[in-house]
Amino acid sequence: MTTLLIQTNNIPLTVNFPAIVQMTSEQFLEFCQVNRDLRIERTADGDVIIMPPTFSDTGNRNIKVSQQLANWSDKDGTGEAFDSSTGFLLPNGATRSPDAAWIKLDRWNALTDEQKASFAPICPDFVVDLRSASDPLSRLQAKMQEYIDNGAVLGWLIDCQNQQVYVYRPHQAIATLDQPTSLSGDPELPGFVLQMAKIW
DSSP: OOEEEEEOSSSEEEEEOGGGTTOOHHHHHHHHHHTTTSEEEEOTTOOEEEEOOOOHHHHHHHHHHHHHHHHHHHHHOSEEEEOTTOOEEOTTSOEEOOSEEEEEHHHHHTSOHHHHTSSBSSOOSEEEEEEOTTSOHHHHHHHHHHHHHTTOSEEEEEETTTTEEEEEOTTSOOEEEESOSEEEOTTTSTTOEEEOTTTO
């Protein structure tokens, strides 16, 4: 039986939903299209996670991260940037939606137009997730590790409440930064610097 996890203010609500036991990738895509106002993810085990739209302060921070990443990406020209509404089908079968992401151009261009028009079957090279007041830190840490395990080369988990950033890289210990004024994407994203003043 597939589990349907609905995240409320602070407590995730888990509901057993027999009707989606055999939900295929196509059915999951249709399910997401019917519920466009929600952020919907699916775990590698097939559990569906439904989250409400982000709160205004988190949405404001999200757009500032995406704006800085997109501006750098346009100038750099070696990849494509994506915002928080983008879902990616990871190699482990999970469908995840980071708050911001970037993919090298050669990897993105290797996908077909049909793949790009759906949940692209690719793990971004770089991901950012922002922790809102209602997000359990452990759940976001597990997601960030999942990105790294599936091919991401750099991940930033930004905890705005505590003004901390957790930096993830493959085969390296997680680095914790306290109240950084900026974050450097070097060497994975050469020249990308995220200014944190407008994020905190």
